[in-house]
Amino acid sequence: xxxxxxxxxxxxxxxxxxxxxxxxxxxxxxxxxxxxxxxxxxxxxxxxxxxxxxxxxxxxxxxxxxxxxxxxxxxxxxxxxxxxxxxxxxxxxxxxxxxxxx
Numbered sequence: 655x656x657x658x659x660x661x662x663x664x665x666x667x668x669x670x671x672x673x674x675x676x677x678x679x680x681x682x683x684x685x686x687x688x689x690x691x692x693x694x695x696x697x698x699x700x701x702x703x704x705x706x707x708x709x710x711x712x713x714x715x716x717x718x719x720x721x722x723x724x725x726x727x728x729x730x731x732x733x734x735x736x737x738x739x740x741x742x743x744x745x746x747x748x749x750x751x752x753x754x755x756x
Contacts, residue, residue, distance in 0.1 A: 668680060668684070678714070714740075719736050
């Protein structure tokens with residue numbers, strides 16, 4: 655039996671998250687990135703961060719996200735920092751899964 659490659663691991667992970675409708679993983683983040691690019695092509699002016707804000711509220715960041723929404727006019731950077739933190743988590747997760755492939 656041949657060892658599973660990192661690409662096969664990634665594909666398995668994406669399919670598993672899609673089937674489970676998991677909202678905190680690679681599949682969901684990839685979906686929002688594709689939505690951003692599609693919307694951009696169609697003329698949307700939303701930034702990537704704003705597109706992510708529409709889709710991602712993971713459990714680790716949920717309380718910070720809601721606080722950022724409540725305090726946006728007083729401290730808009732808080733919401734942005736929360737979204738960037740979630741993005742960093744996703745990036746690290748992707749790097750781990752494709753380690754050695756790229």
